[in-house]
Amino acid sequence: MEKMNEAIEKMKILAGIEVEDAATSNYENEGSRSFAFLDDFDATCTLSAKQRLHGFAICLVAGLTCTLLSMLVFFNPIKFGITFTFGNLLALGSTAFLIGPKRQVTMMLDPVRIYATAIYIASMIVALFCALYVRNKLLTLLAITLEFGGLIWYCLSYIPFARSMVSKLMTACFDTEF
Template identity: 40%
Template sequence: MDKLKSVLSGEESRRDDRSVLQSVNEASTLGWGTRIKGFIACFVVGGACTVLGVCMLFLPRIGLTLFIVFYTFGNICALCSTMFLMGPLKQLKRMCDKTRALATAIMIWKNFGLALLFCILQILSFSWYSLSYIPCAREMIMKGVSICIK
């Protein structure tokens, strides 16, 4: 009966005009608690894989290969963690906002000769980038740091 009502009212034709991404985005609504849990789980797994990858960098012969695998998987997992907070479409749109452009550029930049330095910078910039999706998190961190410095 609902299907008949939607066809007669014209809602069915409007539904077909929506893109697949819009349909997926509407169907994947999670509660805020579930989003935070998913973010923390993916972020911790991604961070652990990234740190493990950096540790593997110092192993002879196979270390570079293991570094590439763990570090790449860690970054992908950590990037997916922020999708829990904003959703995939909003995250992709907001990655290049003025307030996140520097963190995004540092996060994407990879250089073999300075791998360790950029790994540290990437972890820090991704953490700062992720905090930008949590309301008032950056301000709280800045206030906490300013209190510790004084």
């Protein structure tokens, strides 16, 4: 019975559900208070595995729907920029349902992908700024192109050696020296 409880606790940790001992140790350790808000949020948010999967599916489908619907208004870059970026935000937020918001932020700020995260989030902000305030179609399309590139680079950061492989492939394809 004890081994089964240990296995269940390991599965909870892998699913992003805080185990009681780990949750209380977070509050006792004053040195690791950098994610205090997320600790409180994780402690109060007790979703079952089924609810987490439903939240993930709903958020992901809504994000993909917004992204696909943005293609309908492609020739209006302002509307395209808003719906495309909103779809990306929903799809990015969907993974927080699976692994929890604290672990999501921790993984995004991991030294391996901190630059990819910064580029991706900055490109979303620039795209929304160009679409909502500047209202320049050319700048909005340029920002959306940057956002799409940031999305690809961010997604590649989760696959081991993918970014170095793509970099070498791009260098080989576009190298002009003979």
